[in-house]
Amino acid sequence: MVWIPALVEVGLGVAALAPFLVHRLSVGKWRKQRIEYPVNDGIRPAITVLLPVWNEGLIIEKKLDNLAQQSIRSSLLVIDSASTDETVSKVNAWIQSHPKAFDEFTLLTMKERLGKTEAVRQAIEVLEKNGFDGCICMTDADALLPPDALERLQGWFADPSVGAVGARALRHGSLSSERSHRTMFELLREGESARDSTPFLEGSCMMWKRTAFNSNQLNTQSNADDAQIATGVRLNGFRSLYDPNVHFEDMAPSTPEGQRRQKIRRGQGLQRLLMSHRKSWFDKRLGTFASILRREAHFHLIAPLLFFGAGTAAVLRWGIITIAGMPNGTLATLHGSLACIELTCLVAWILDRQGIRVPLLETVGSVFSGMEHLMIGHWHSLRGKSLHMWEQHSDTRMALSESDLN
Secondary structure, three states: OOHHHHHHHHHHHHHHHHHHHHHHHHHHHHHHHOOOOOOOOOOOOOOOEEEEEEEOOOHHHHHHHHHHOOOOOEEEEEEEEEOOOOHHHHHHHHHOOOOOOOOOOEEEEOOOOOHHHHHHHHHHHHHHOOOOOOOOHHHHHHEEEOOOOHHHHHHEEEEOOOOEEEEEEEEEEOOOOHHHHOOOHHHHHHHHHHHOOOOOOOOOEEEEEHHOOOOOOOOOOOOHHHHHHHHHHOOOOEEEEEEEEEEEEEEOOHHHHHHHHHHHHHHHHHHHHHHHHHHHHOHHHHHHHHHHHHHHHHHHHHHHHHHHHHHHHHHHHHHHHHOOOOOOOOHHHHHHHHHHHHHHHHHHHHHOOOOOOOHHHHHHHHHHHHHHHHHHHHHHHHHOOOOOOOOOHHHHHHHHHOOOOO
């Protein structure tokens, strides 16, 4: 009986991992193409910076100082999700003391907190009603930009095929597991962008043409508003690109548990986004992007279930051996080989959860931790629990307020 769960475990494991390997090889080839930064003809679109805030009194002035240091002019639209601290009063006081910092300034205040995605939707809707046809740069209060960030992102739109561009995260205080996770996904985004488009961008600093995305495309009962916009832009006929040559700086949660909570929330948002566009996975009109969506759907939706199934088969195999005794011959060799693989994966997963970096095991641990987070995201969705409303990571705000970043 041992061979049945053993074969099931091997089969599910291969089915889970094979698309990862295929996509990694594809990305390696795609990255060689390199996207050429467009030559600007001197005509640049107007920019409105969209800044969603909620209880950011500790860092909001630092964020406004940072935006005021940009090398090009822009307008600022702040939307506050019913803050209960001094965020709104500090924004108004800062604007009064810096009246020429932005071409225009608008402050929208919500009567109740409905989540970041709804705040973003309302802000975009206001720009639509006002006939704004330039570019929107969305950024988070806890993300600081270099002085040339807006100018660099703006330059991409000299290419009429580009609808959205996102920046690279430079995250301070990251645990080794976070750095490994981010490096892997930035590599994927770079390759996907070179070939066609990436469906996922970082909302801490991304820019898109207002006319390339409509506010009614946002699912306000889900998070990952940045990925919703990036994917929507591509489905609307424009490219969504990741630019590794522009970055933003922020602080990572200081504990493994904080980073875990952040990844579970993000994972559920991406899962719900991919499910909502499942008809596009095989849409031939989308070309390579359909294949990218299909593979990302496997990574975020199917692979966690396959890994869970493989783990269940492993437990069943060990249970049979405990009751019936150790097998002989070929089955003993198979069992021993699987036991070594399982031990390696288990150790890598535990080390990753603790933020301990061990060469060679780091990538394996990152994959298994990612599957854990996505499986928990599945569980929350099955229970009908949405994570689009969340408490802030107060440790990151405190660390940023005390840092010398500007």
